[in-house]
Amino acid sequence: MMEILITELDVKDIRFPTSLLADGSDAMHTDPDYSCAYVTIKTNKGIEGYGLTFTLGRGTEIVVQACKSMFYLVKGQNANEIFAHFGSFWRKLTSEPQLRWIGPEKGVIHLATAAIINALWDLWARIENKPVWKLLTDLTPEQLVSTIDFRYITDVITEEEAVELLKVNQKDKEKREEILRKTGYPAYTTQVGWLGYSNDKVKELCTKFLALGFTSFKVKVGQNLTDDIRRCQLVRETIGYKNKLMLDANQIWSINESIEWMKKLAKFKPTWIEEPTSPDDVLGHLKIANELKPYGIGIATGEMCANRVMFKQLLQARAIDYCQIDSARIGGINEILAVYLMAKKLGVPVCPHAGGVGLCEMVQHLQMWDFICLSASTENRVIEYIDQQHEHFEDPVVVQNACYMPPISPGYSTKFNENCIKNYSYPNGEKWRNMYEQGLFHKLSD
Amino acid sequence: MMEILITELDVKDIRFPTSLLADGSDAMHTDPDYSCAYVTIKTNKGIEGYGLTFTLGRGTEIVVQACKSMFYLVKGQNANEIFAHFGSFWRKLTSEPQLRWIGPEKGVIHLATAAIINALWDLWARIENKPVWKLLTDLTPEQLVSTIDFRYITDVITEEEAVELLKVNQKDKEKREEILRKTGYPAYTTQVGWLGYSNDKVKELCTKFLALGFTSFKVKVGQNLTDDIRRCQLVRETIGYKNKLMLDANQIWSINESIEWMKKLAKFKPTWIEEPTSPDDVLGHLKIANELKPYGIGIATGEMCANRVMFKQLLQARAIDYCQIDSARIGGINEILAVYLMAKKLGVPVCPHAGGVGLCEMVQHLQMWDFICLSASTENRVIEYIDQQHEHFEDPVVVQNACYMPPISPGYSTKFNENCIKNYSYPNGEKWRNMYEQGLFHKLSD
Secondary structure: OOOOEEEEEEEEEEEOOHHHHOOOOOOOOOOOOOEEEEEEEEEOOOOEEEEEEEEOOOOHHHHHHHHHHHHHHOOOOEHHHHHHOHHHHHHHHHOOOOHHHHOOOOHHHHHHHHHHHHHHHHHHHHHHOOEHHHHHHHOOHHHHHOOOOOOOOOOOOOHHHHHHHHHHOOOOHHHHHHHHHHHOEEEEEEEEEOOOOOHHHHHHHHHHHHHOOOOEEEEEOOOOHHHHHHHHHHHHHHHOOOOEEEEEOOOOOOHHHHHHHHHHHHHHOOOEEEOOOOOOOHHHHHHHHHHHHHHOOEEEEOOOOOOHHHHHHHHHOOOOOEEOOOOOOOOHHHHHHHHHHHHHHHOOOEOOOOOOOOHHHHHHHHHHHHHHHHOOOOOOOOEEEOOOOHHHEOOOOOEEOOEEOOOOOOEOOOOEOHHHHHHHEOOOOHHHHHHHHOOOOOOOOO | OOOOEEEEEEEEEEEOOHHHHOOOOOOOOOOOOOEEEEEEEEEOOOOEEEEEEEEOOOOHHHHHHHHHHHHHHOOOOEHHHHHHOHHHHHHHHHOOOOHHHHOOOOHHHHHHHHHHHHHHHHHHHHHHOOEHHHHHHHOOHHHHHOOOOOOOOOOOOOHHHHHHHHHHOOOOHHHHHHHHHHHOEEEEEEEEEOOOOOHHHHHHHHHHHHHOOOOEEEEEOOOOHHHHHHHHHHHHHHHOOOOEEEEEOOOOOOHHHHHHHHHHHHHHOOOEEEOOOOOOOHHHHHHHHHHHHHHOOEEEEOOOOOOHHHHHHHHHOOOOOEEOOOOOOOOHHHHHHHHHHHHHHHOOOEOOOOOOOOHHHHHHHHHHHHHHHHOOOOOOOOEEEOOOOHHHEOOOOOEEOOEEOOOOOOEOOOOEOHHHHHHHEOOOOHHHHHHHHOOOOOOOOO
16 A cells, blocks of 8 residues: 655635625524635645635634644544545544544534545545545445444444445446436525525526526525515515425524424425524424424425434434535535435435535535435435535536536545635635725734 | 623633543543633623633643634623623524534534633622522522523423423522531542542442442443443442442443443443433434333433533433533533423433533532422432542532532632642643653643
C-alpha cells in the first residue's frame, strides 16, 4: 500500500452575506448568512482533500475551533491506511475519550467530524482520480460496508445484512450509470417559497422553474396560517395538481399544532410536511405521521437529525415517510451510508436535503450511488435544489432539465475557487472588508 | 424593578489532571481530565454570578469559544428583566437564529448555554441572598413555571398542568425543609467501582463507605464480563444484599449486548443498569427495559441526554425507570425544571447524575427543591456522590451520614476559590506549568 502521509490540516471560516437578500430565511432561521467551516487536508504527495460543513453565520467560529481540536487525530496518518480501515478510523474520530463528552456524535463536534470526513473522502476520490459517486459505486459491497461503524445500529442492520443488500443490485449497475449519464437525477426546487418573498416573486419563480422542467416545488410554512394558505393557493394555481407540492415548517410547531395546522393545508395535497417539530422528537413525528396519514400527507425530516441512532429510530418507528439525509450534519459519508442502508432495509425512500453551501454539490454523489448500487430506483425520490453559492466552487453542480447531471471531475465537488476564499474568508476577506466600509455589516471585535 | 446591568462576561478553561490517577475512568471515557468552562457574569452593582459546565479535558476550549459567541445575548441586559421573563429569555438564548443551526439545543452550544444559565441563576440567588434551592422553593408555582420554555413538550405537560402539580404540595413545604435541614438528602457513592481500580482498592472503599453510612453503591461495568462478575461478587460480599448495588455501562453496548450482558449480572440483583447504550436511543432503551423487567433490573439514563425533548420521550415511552438529570448538559435550571415536572407527571423518580466538576454542588439544590415542592418524597430517589474536586469551591458540598446537607451560602455553590483559578487555568495555570516541567503533560501549542 502506497504511503500518502497527511502532513497538514487547515480550516477556514467562509461566510456569504445572504441575510442582505433574505435568501434562505425560514420560520426558525430568519436571517441566515450561509457559511461553512472549510477543511483542507495536505499530503506529502502534493495531492489535497477539501471538505466542508454548512453553517448559518454566527457559530462558524465554534465549528472552526472544533476542527482544529480534532486535527491531531488525522495529522501524520497514512491516508491509504485510513481508507483501508475507514470504519474503525471513523470510530476513533467520534469516540475520542475526552472529546466525545461534548457531543457525543451531535452538534458542533459532529459538524466538525463531517467537515474532516468529507475532506478525507474528497482526498480518496482525488487519489483514485474519480468523482466520489464513482469511487463509491466501484467499491465492492464488502469494501463499502467496511467504511461504516455499526455501533448502536446492529439491532436494525448488521454488516452481513448490509453486504447482502448491496449484492442484490450489482448486476445492472452499468445500465443505471448509463441512465444517469444520459438523463441525470431528478431535482426539486425550494426557491419558489421562502417566507420573505412577495406574491409576485413567488408566482414569477413558479413560472420560471416550470419552464425549466421542474415538477416538484417546496414552500415554507408555519409562521402565519392565513399567509400559508394564500401562498399555497398561489403556487397550486401556477403549478397545477399534476406537479408535486411539498411543505416545510422548519421545526416551528408543537406536536398538536403540527397536526391541526396541516389539516388546514391538506386541501393543497402536499406530498410531505417537512420538519413539523423538533428534529429530536421521534415519538412526536410518529404521532404526527399517524394523524396525517388519512389526509395523504407524508412526513419528511433529517436535515437536523443528529446521527445514525436518531435516523435509526425515525425509520424503525416508521415516523417518517421520506428520509432527508444531510451531507454535513451527521459524521460524513461513512455514517450517511449507514442511514441509506437502514432506509433501504426498512423501505423508506431517501430524498436528500440540500441548498446550503456545498450541500447540493455533495448529496448528488450520494444519491447517484444509491440509485446505481442500492435502491436502483428513483421512485418517490428527488434531490433538493437551490441555485445559490454554486459559483464559488471549482466544480459546481450541473442541473439540466431539472436533473442533476453526474459530476465528472475527481473528488466531492466542494473545492472553492481561489477568489471565493480571498473574498469571503471571515472576518477579513475582501468582500467583508468592503461591506464593513459600506456599513452593511458591523465587524465584530475578536 | 431595580436595574442590575450585566456589564461583562468572562469564561475560563479550568482543568484538573485527573487522568494521572485514573479517577473517573469508565468504559467509554478512559482517561478523563475533569474540567469545566467557568463563566463569570459581572454587574454594575458589584454583585457577580458564577456558573459552569463540566467537560473531560480536551474540547473545553471549544465550549469556551461557544460561551464567548453567546455572550452578546446577555451583555447589557438588566438581570432583573431576565429573571422576570426567564422562560422567554431562555428561548432567545437557545433559538438565536444563526447559532441554533449548530445545535439545536445539543452538544457544545447547549453545554455553553448551561454554563451561562447556571451563572444567571447563581447571580439571581446572590441578589436574593439565598442558596438556589431556597430561591426555587420560595418562588410561587406561577413564578417557577414562568422560567420554563414549554416549546416541544406541551404534548406531555402544559404550563397550567405544571402549576397544578406544584400547588399540590405547597402546604407542607416548611415541614420538609425542616427535615432536610436536620437529616439532609440521601447520597450514593460511585467511588467503589471505577474500572481502573484494583480488587483491594474496591474492597477497602466498600468498607470505608459502609462505615460512613452509605447504603447504595455503584459499580462500572461493560469492558470485560469476567471482570464485571468478579467485581460485583466482591462488592456484594462486602455490602451484602440489604444495601443497593447499581451498575453503569457508560454506553458501551448495543441493544442486544445490553440485554445479554445484564442477564449474566442479574444474580447480583442490581437496582438499575445505567447508560447501557447510546444516550440517543429511546426505542433501544425501551427494548432493554422490557427485556430486563422480568429480572427486576431497572433502566437509568440521563447524564448525556441532550435536552428536554429527549427526556420527554424516554419518560413517555417508559424507557427508563430512573431519570438522571444532569445540571450542566441540558440548558441549565430552566430546562431541568421541565424535566422534573414531566418525570413527576409520568411517575418516574429523579436520581441526579453528579460527580463531575461542580455537579454535586449543583444537583443537590435541584433535588432538594424537588423534595420540598414537587415529589415530596425521597422514595427510590438518591443523589450520586463522588468526593472529588470539592476543595476548589468556596462553598463545597457537605455530606454527613451519607446525606447531602442543604447549602447555606447564597448562590449555586460553584464559585471557585482564587487558588483554584490561579493553579488550574488551562493551559497556563501554575500547576499546569509545573506539570509541563515535570514532563507529566505535554503542552499543546495554540
